[in-house]
Amino acid sequence: MSSNVTLKQIAKELGLSAMTVSRAINNKDNVDEKTRERVLAKAKSMGYTPNHLAKSLVSQKTYTIGVVIPEISHSFFPEVVRGIEEVTYEKNYQLILTHSAEKFEREQSAIETLRSKRVDGIMISCSQTTRNNSFYKNLTNIGVPIVFFDRCIDGIGLSCITVNDKTGAKQITQHLINHGYKKIAHLRGPQGVSIGKKRFEGFKEALSEAHLELDEKLVADTGFQEEGGYEAMKKILELPKEEWPDAVMAVNDPAAFGAIEAIKEAGLSIPDDIAIVGFSDDIRAELLPVPLTTVQQPAYEVGKKAAQKLIRLVEDDEEKHENIEVLTELMIRSSCGCK
Template identity: 40%
Template sequence: MDSDKITIHDIAKLLNIDSSTVSRALNNSPRVTEKTKNRIIAKANELGYQRNHLASNLRLNKTNTLGVIVPRISRHFFSSAIAGIEETAYKLGFNVIICQSLELLEREQSNINTLLANRVDGVLVSISMETENYDHFEGLKQRKIPFVFFDRHCNIPETSSVLIDDFKAGFDATEHLIIKGCQSIAHFSGPLHLEIYKNRFEGYKAALSKHNLDFNDALLFSSRLMEQDGIDNVNKMLALSFRVDGIFSANDVAAISAMQQLKREGITVPKDIAVVGFSNETISAIIEPSLTTINQPGFDIGRSATELLVSQIKNGTKHTTNEHIIIHANLIERNSSQKGKQPKD
């Protein structure tokens, strides 16, 4: 007999007892005597019986499964966040289904439908760069499926999130460049309809204002912050009629490709132009010059977001909304921002 197909009915037939008694025994019910219970468990083990946890959970209207949507698994921050999510979910008795939107709204909407079809108990999501329509999240609310934003979020009433203080991080990155001697600082921003990039931009402007430097909108370059965007932004920046001596990029990918393009143009980082990135990608510490960046603790963010979501799932209809957790992010100073210094060979 195939052990994968053994049912409680098979065990009941072999022992000549009711299926309901087998079910109670396997669920450790006090309604079954210890002698009968031991006999049933022994036969179940002998046959290699495995409980169908999915069917059991569905009867209880839960699957103990969390859905996760990220823009790109390949990004260090998101892979770190997923590690924090999976480890925490496992400890709390939940499985995880991971989807990626690839920065596309349509795919993000499809991800939501896939997770609904798999009857997840809750969703963790970091939205795509295209996401301006939030109807698919309203659909989750209507179905009473809790969800928590992490990193990238939407301003939807009665939702929860786990974030860093993007305003302060943007301020710290820009002030660091100013302290190092930069006076004309370009900002490579992501799409400004997204809260994280809007807040990093506001932090950039606040640092300029604190140090009596005027904001010049010619120094704002908004893009999807992909590798090619870093190159294109540098080319646009170098075409300006005035000199730029610093770059604050809202992610490391664009910062690194920008440094490579500057090198191709014969411009030395950090002697001529200092650079600060954001997110502390693994490569940031080993490129030359090494990249000064804002460290986003992805694992901690993933862990906190999972704990918050599971607490909402377990509280059911009484779950707390509008709960926002801020995780500390710090600037890691490396060689790319040491203004006036030659990079190491």
Template identity: 40%
Template sequence: MSSFTIKDLARKLSVSPSTVSRALSDHPDISSATKRKVVEAAEKYHYQPNQLAQSLQKKRSNTIGVIVPEIRHHFFSNVISGIEEVAYEHGYIIMVCQSNETLSREIINTQALVSNQVAGLLIAISSETTNSEHLSAVIHHNVPLVQFDRVVEELDTSKVVIDDYRAAYGAVTHLVESGYRRIAHLAGQDGIALNRHRFEGYRDAMRDHGLVVDEKYHLHGGYREEDGRAGAEEYLAMDVLPEAILAINDPVAVGLFTRFKEAGLRIPKDVALVGFSDTPAAALIEPALTTVYQPAFEMGRTAVALLLKQFEAGKDFTPETVTLETELLVRGSSAVRVRS
């Protein structure tokens, strides 16, 4: 994103900043020749107007912007349903964008929604979002913002999350109590708080049960089924296969499942699997997938409720974090291990 400002353009053209501003907005008091010079300079130096600042001069609408990593992900589609239900009840409509797991698209979506004068923003960050300057700008310009599921912990906003550490700890404890010892973790990309907390839960559960955390079994990937298949390839190439794997989410677990099946492995006899989310696919595969149930619909409802609360509070608003309960749904993919 260009950092070239109106003042910089004005200096280059030896005119006042107000002249540049009026020329860019096609003001009738500015000559055609001057407008042409300003526009050409703006293109030459890649100047982009500050849409966040401009939007503050306009009245915001009854639209709430929502940004999710992927709409096709069953978890996020459920979150969106929860958001829409509560928003509609209070006279708001929602405008949904997906970042497609990229920071650049997330930034574009954020700017587009704010430039359309949304009343506020709800966001689950992309897997690439380790730089949150675009969200800091939203907060700086007093646009209400609530984060959910995947959040930037350092940002002073309301948040709706689960206890990822506790959920992962419980999932690994279940695997240990079911007789598994060489337990792997196929994580998401490094640098995201959710991934860090789930890894810490995995690590501490292993250590608390007297088991060694073997670094070669801790892999990083994405959040899609193809990332699970890629992770499975890495595990299959190892001399000793892990006995069980905690996946970052259900799509990744399903990717592991299908690739292992193709390789002739038996689930859970050769390798047990546990996911996160409780997507429909988790219960449809055979054996069914053990997974951590996350209340997606309720997460959406809670996120928009916190945003509405911020609307009402105005300058007296104090950010709050709501942690929703999860449940480990034990199914066939992590059945008790029978050792020979």
């Protein structure tokens, strides 16, 4: 069979209309499942491959989606991408994945590259150095559908898919308070990034509601990587011993991993000397010698919802932007003092 099999040839083989075959292959809703299965089986046996160029010329779409992630060294973003890929595959879109390495300049370059490839839409999780909101405000005027996920730019009218960062941080801080900890340190994420800001707000709110004073000396700035957590914890442990915290809430699990190394280097025990909790439920969290209590982020679900929202924006001019929160769950392990 020729490699240039057409929809009309498949339709003739099956005794169907070319329109029905097209709808089946493009996964449209108005085709019954048995017919779809027959069409897909016949297309496969005949060696049919979609003519994306012709399809793009007709629809003015490239059927490609761009994704910008800030890092790939931890489990959260690969899992998000897995959720994105499931949706785009079902909807017959191809992914172009780019990586900013936590640098705003690379983030800008990645977005410009994706635009040059005429992607139909872009999903973005901002780098921890992103500060220029005007760059994104300008993007809203060029007509390319954009959805933020996890790390978002607020206040510019674009969709954001995230978890309930503030509530999750508040709940895990309350968990520490309920276990009797009163001197709780916070390894604070960048305040120019939505998740850093919201998780700090949740931490402060939990302290306030428990009538505990926020000790600024016990708030140390960190990034989202192990090195930042390590340095932030070392800074706290340089305080006089009587001012040390009895518990630590880290902005995310990698920062907690770094802090754990600093605590161990100081000859201290977790949780007997200092308890610690994180946020994200990194794949390594439960494999530590003292498994890490943390907030589980449903990364796969975040990816799916981000992709679903973007495709709706691409395919429906009437689709509105919105903020969607996915619920988190506490994962209680022994690093907080629980058995």
